[in-house]
Amino acid sequence: MLKKNIQLGKFSSIGEYEPYLKQQYPERMLAFYHSKVINYAANNMGREHYKFVANILKKMKKYPNGIGMVDMLLKHFRAIYSNRKAMMEELNFV
Numbered sequence: 001m002l003k004k005n006i007q008l009g010k011f012s013s014i015g016e017y018e019p020y021l022k023q024q025y026p027e028r029m030l031a032f033y034h035s036k037v038i039n040y041a042a043n044n045m046g047r048e049h050y051k052f053v054a055n056i057l058k059k060m061k062k063y064p065n066g067i068g069m070v071d072m073l074l075k076h077f078r079a080i081y082s083n084r085k086a087m088m089e090e091l092n093f094v
Contacts, residue, residue, distance in 0.1 A: 008036040008056065022063065030063045034073070041077060041087075050090040053077075057094045070094065 008014070021029050037056045040049070057073060060066045074091055081087050 008033075008040045008052075026063050027065075030060060030066055030069060033060050033063075034069060037073065038076075041081065045084070047086045047090065050084070050087040053087070054090045054094050057091075061094075 018029065033056060037053060037060075040056075041053050044052075057070050060073075061070050074094060077091060078088065
């Protein structure tokens with residue numbers, strides 16, 4: 001249900017469910033964040049959105065195997081969005 005109905009964003013309700021889902025389904029939650037953060041970064045521009053992406057990546061690092069996945073995402077974002085200077089600055093804090 002969450003996979004189909006919840007998107008990342010300022011008013012997302014995923015935060016309400018995350019403590020429970022992270023405990024029971026850490027791999028699924030990490031995969032959920034992975035797919036959603038890629039779409040979010042592709043469709044949103046501006047420093048506030050970039051800070052949001054950086055915060056999601058920080059959250060992903062706390063999951064099992066999250067550090068490796070975040071490193072891959074950082075490389076991806078730096079290659080694809082190298083012209084977004086504000087995004088590159090925010091990613092430096094991850």
